[in-house]
Amino acid sequence: MEIFIQLILNSLIAGSIYALIALGFNLIFGVVKFFDLGYGAMIVIGAYATFYFTKIIGLNIFLAAALGVLSAGVVGLLVNRFVYQNLRKKKASNMVLLIASLGVFTVLQAVTAILFSSQFKTLSQSVTANVYNIFGGIVTQTQIVIFICAVVIMIALTVMLNKTKFGKAVKAIGDDEEVAKIVGINTNKIIAGVFFIGSAIAGLAGILIGFDTGIEPTMGLKLILKGVIASIIGGIGNVYGGVLGALFLGFVENFGIWKLSGEWKDAIAFVVLILFLLFRPRGIFKK
Amino acid sequence: MNSILKTKKIIKHFDGVKAVDGLSVEIEKGKITGLIGPNGSGKTTLMNLLTGMFPFDGGFVAVDGVSGIKKIRSYDIPAFGITRTFQDVRLFEQMTVLDNILVVLTERNIVSALFERHKKIHHEKAKEVLERVGLWEKKNELAINLSYGQRKLLEIARALAMNSEIYFFDEPFAGLFPEMVKLVSGIIKELRTHGKTVVLIEHDMGLIRELCDYVFVMESGKLLAEGEPEKVLKNKDVIEAYLGE
Numbered sequence: 425m426e427i428f429i430q431l432i433l434n435s436l437i438a439g440s441i442y443a444l445i446a447l448g449f450n451l452i453f454g455v456v457k458f459f460d461l462g463y464g465a466m467i468v469i470g471a472y473a474t475f476y477f478t479k480i481i482g483l484n485i486f487l488a489a490a491l492g493v494l495s496a497g498v499v500g501l502l503v504n505r506f507v508y509q510n511l512r513k514k515k516a517s518n519m520v521l522l523i524a525s526l527g528v529f530t531v532l533q534a535v536t537a538i539l540f541s542s543q544f545k546t547l548s549q550s551v552t553a554n555v556y557n558i559f560g561g562i563v564t565q566t567q568i569v570i571f572i573c574a575v576v577i578m579i580a581l582t583v584m585l586n587k588t589k590f591g592k593a594v595k596a597i598g599d600d601e602e603v604a605k606i607v608g609i610n611t612n613k614i615i616a617g618v619f620f621i622g623s624a625i626a627g628l629a630g631i632l633i634g635f636d637t638g639i640e641p642t643m644g645l646k647l648i649l650k651g652v653i654a655s656i657i658g659g660i661g662n663v664y665g666g667v668l669g670a671l672f673l674g675f676v677e678n679f680g681i682w683k684l685s686g687e688w689k690d691a692i693a694f695v696v697l698i699l700f701l702l703f704r705p706r707g708i709f710k711k
Numbered sequence: 712m713n714s715i716l717k718t719k720k721i722i723k724h725f726d727g728v729k730a731v732d733g734l735s736v737e738i739e740k741g742k743i744t745g746l747i748g749p750n751g752s753g754k755t756t757l758m759n760l761l762t763g764m765f766p767f768d769g770g771f772v773a774v775d776g777v778s779g780i781k782k783i784r785s786y787d788i789p790a791f792g793i794t795r796t797f798q799d800v801r802l803f804e805q806m807t808v809l810d811n812i813l814v815v816l817t818e819r820n821i822v823s824a825l826f827e828r829h830k831k832i833h834h835e836k837a838k839e840v841l842e843r844v845g846l847w848e849k850k851n852e853l854a855i856n857l858s859y860g861q862r863k864l865l866e867i868a869r870a871l872a873m874n875s876e877i878y879f880f881d882e883p884f885a886g887l888f889p890e891m892v893k894l895v896s897g898i899i900k901e902l903r904t905h906g907k908t909v910v911l912i913e914h915d916m917g918l919i920r921e922l923c924d925y926v927f928v929m930e931s932g933k934l935l936a937e938g939e940p941e942k943v944l945k946n947k948d949v950i951e952a953y954l955g956e
Contacts, residue, residue, distance in 0.1 A: 598805070600804075602801075603802075607814070609815075
């Protein structure tokens, strides 16, 4: 029974991490309609910027984390402005944008490795973490924070998308960017805002993972792939679907390795992806 | 003539095909101008050029006193006081009817827009235009779930919400029931009464006669004839090229 509870808790934590990644990824995909793999680098930048501000500069951990989130947002904003926006202006196809985003990811990951080395690092302040017992299962304080952050970000995005002028403009661009321009929506500014917010969420995910398990420059690829799988399961471009997809993925991965080795986790995730692509390519929530 | 919009030898080629071929037209302010011609004559292309959907390959445009414009970008359109509808209706499909209107009333400051909700004045304006086209009751429906006629009306309502000076309507009556035709023609006449300029692409010559003050007839990207509807529609070349089809 304790194992069962532990698996549920592990699934919720993994699902929350994937949900955070999928939230920002889907927000960006919703307006630009291409798989922005560069988003994976924003996870790394958020984590390493926090590492820099707290471990090297010596700032307070909360201030360092805030600056980490901000750094990821600003880098996402700059990548959009100087790479994607120029490509969109030249009517680049989604394939070209995808390749460019892979380039962005590779460059930023390499720069991170050059600046901080490829060695595994941790963001947490102490070796022992505060742990809590929930119905016989164990969770750390960081994992609770991850879960809370995922819920708070999802609620905040829901309110922003449905209740604010910015959110309506985001939805309009997602539906028809050309018409959005004609009716006077400054699409470049709105897309820039989306990149900032989405990248900041990626940065937050990177920081939280850094506190939970540690950081390394290559962490972005695995996480963006999980975010993409969660998004496809939930319905690509659907912000809420991505959250459901993330939880689904978290549960399938963790319960899948109940009787198997943990090394099968990624294989299970990709089998689920292939099954969805074969039998429900538009995800749980068809848009 | 008190013109609000002029084109001077405007050109658009698609892979060597002259869709608009050195066209010069002058649209009078506060009037309804018809743009007619056979299919493929370049009417919609001209409208697309003047609303920044495509760049033009040559020539100039003048809008409301700003002359020598060589390039119109789609996001410049509201600043020029221009709005439009499309031959194939283009709405924000995944948004509600109300949000389709509210979104065009969005202010441009991104930072404030992040947190700001639409004010009472925006909701009142949205209500006004949706009531005008009879869609207020449908305000919470997703645009994608509307009937074809309702979608056309919503697109017109969105154009009205823009409160522009120049309205381009590309076949606004196509596929509408008679009562909807009456409603839309009433709206177009009302715009003229308020001093707005309307450019109308339409194939129904009865509606052209009823609504238009002036007509341009296009054929193969060029101007075939122009003038008052009654005279133009009796023109032998026009009858041969268009009505005789």
